[in-house]
Amino acid sequence: MNLVCIVCAGVLLLAGSAVAQEGGKAIPKIVISLGTATPGGGFPLYGNAFAEVMNAADPALSIAPRNTKGSNENIPLLEKGELDIGLVAGEPAYEAFMGIGRPATRIKILTAIYSSPGMFVVRADSSYRTISDLKGKPIAFGARGSGLPILSRYMLDGLGLKQDEDFQAVYLDRAGDGPAMVLDGRVAALWGAGIGWPGFKAVADSPGGARFIAPDADEIARIRARHSYLKPLTVPAGSYPNQTAPIPSVGSWSFVLVRENLPDDVAYHLARTLHGVEGAFCQKLAQACETTAANTVAAAPDIGLIHPGVLKYFREIGVVK
Known part of the structure; x- marks a missing residue:
């Protein structure tokens, strides 16, 4: 059962639609279910902030985040x-849109949320300094069902490595379990992606500190020669404690995707509210500074994958002709 409740132009989509009060007047309430991921990861952090900012900005909205297993559960x-809407990492989104290993999906893009340069984090006192150093070691590649293990699989494939054969791959039940496994030595490294990612921050904030491992320039070229849709991305200096230099890597953009039959007027309403509070969202969460209308148009694999209601708003503000 979908959880959108809206009265719009006299049409009741679901019985018992909620009603908000504004200026003493009853207004239709749009109730939206938002799928994030397992606790401790970047998606719940982003999803909760998204809901708080949107709900505060628009009394007609009630966005309710809920934890899921991540991208690979959110898509189905x-x-x-x-x-109604769900956070999905770039690689699972790409595979779903392109019909790789499955029928092509008909769900649509609401917004690009942030870029996700992938890398490993290790303890600062470890001897590991390159991806090759990690071969044969236990590596936490992320939560089961999340997009992170898919990104790492593509990246490693570009280097001629197999994630489940050349490494002792560990898949987590909860994204938040990874940092402790690095710190106590159960795994040599934790794979993750993005700027301000909670797993990286937890290791970097530890008393011993952290070191990050990403592909070098030659490795980036090799990865992109095999998987050209992966983009060169950089983690700016200072994104994590004691990270004094920028870290080049590869990755993709994550998205908020919406169910195919989300009404155009609801998608329009969400886009108008979201991009009207870009500044407030950026102030609340550093990662959200990349959540812009322009970045959505640039990050979409094809403009036709953006929801028609969102495109209507983008045309009104001149982002799309």
């Missing part, structure tokens, strides 16, 4: 109409 939940 959206396709079945059991979520």
Whole structure:
């Protein structure tokens, strides 16, 4: 059962639509279910901030985040109409849009959320300094069902490495479990992506500190020669404690995706509210500074993958002709 409730132009989409009060007047309430991921990861952090900013900006909205297993669960939940919107990493989104290993999806893009340069974090006192140093070692590649293990699989494939054969791959039940496993030595490294990612921050904030491992310039070229949709991305200096230099890597953009049959007027309303509070969202969460209308148009694999209601708003503000 989808959880959107809206009265719009006299049409009741679901019985028992909620009602908000504004200026003493009853207004229709739009109730939106938002799928994030397992606790301790970047998606719940972003999703909770997204809901707080949007709900505060618009009394007609009630966005309710809920933890899921991540990208690989959010996509089928959206396709079945059991979520209204969901956070999905770039690689699972790309595979779903392109029909890689599955039928092409018909769900659409609401917004690009942030870029996700991938890298490993190790303890600062470890001897590991390159990706090759990690071969044969236990590596936490992220939570089961999240997009992170898919990004690492593509990146390693570009280097001629197999994630489940050349490493002792560990997949987590909860994203938040990874940092402790690095710190106590159960794994040599934790794979992750993005700026301000909670797993990286937890290791970097530890008393011993952290070191980051990403592909070098030659490795980036090799990865992109095999998987050209992966983009060169950089983690700016100072993104994590004691990170004094920028870290070049590869990665993709993550998205908020919406179910195919989300009404155009609802998608328009969400886009108008979101991009009207870009500044406030950026102040609340550093990662959200990349959540802009312009970045959405640039990051979408094809403009036709953006929801028609969102495109209507983008045309009104001149981002799309």
